[in-house]
Amino acid sequence: MDVFEAVAEPTRRHLISLLSERDHTAGELVDSLPALTQPAVSRHLRILREVGLVEARPDGQRRVYALRPDGLQRIDDWITPYRRFWRDHLTALEQHLENQ
Amino acid sequence: MDVFEAVAEPTRRHLISLLSERDHTAGELVDSLPALTQPAVSRHLRILREVGLVEARPDGQRRVYALRPDGLQRIDDWITPYRRFWRDHLTALEQHLENQ
């Protein structure tokens, strides 16, 4: 699973949103998603860890999850070359020539 | 399928990249992806059309595909609030306070 597939899942985007406000323990995140069971949230967190979007630090019995600064940057790097497409409304040909 | 799932697929990101250089007919895109059959590429193009990332205009017998300027903007809008996370390397708490 790569970072694009990771953020394609709405629940994981929700987790990212929660973690962007402040760090949360795993249990707090479970409580924030009442539609899901604890194992379901735990697996989403594992995926977010594996693609580098979040990190977990142990705090006694708990695990505190935090958003990693460089995780989403990989998506931003991908989207950057296309940004002028909607910002300037250039035609594809004009863009191509600009790149020469 | 939403725009996030659409771009999560590597082949579809490849198609977006090709279309960002210039418009292509469906056949040209098929030729650019020799690992896939024509129906497979056609289905990817349908998905990209359905989520608004590309548009097709008929040109006689052919269909010319073009990248839509506003398609990827929805992903950019989502990522924008998190951009400061990697740009400024602020802590989550500092960001939260900034938003007050």
Added chain:
DNA sequence: TAGTTGTATAACTAACTGCGTATATAAGCG
């Protein structure tokens, strides 16, 4: 009009994803 070319759809299948239940692991607590 018959054949050919360009593209889309149908039908099927293998692989993958996300979920819940059950269970394991590990740390705090009496």
Added chain:
DNA sequence: CGCTTATATACGCAGTTAGTTATACAACTA
């Protein structure tokens, strides 16, 4: 030590996805 709490993993299942082959549809062409 047991017992409880916090979190992760195992497993099986239902739904989805991406691929193929076969076929339909539509537009040129001789």
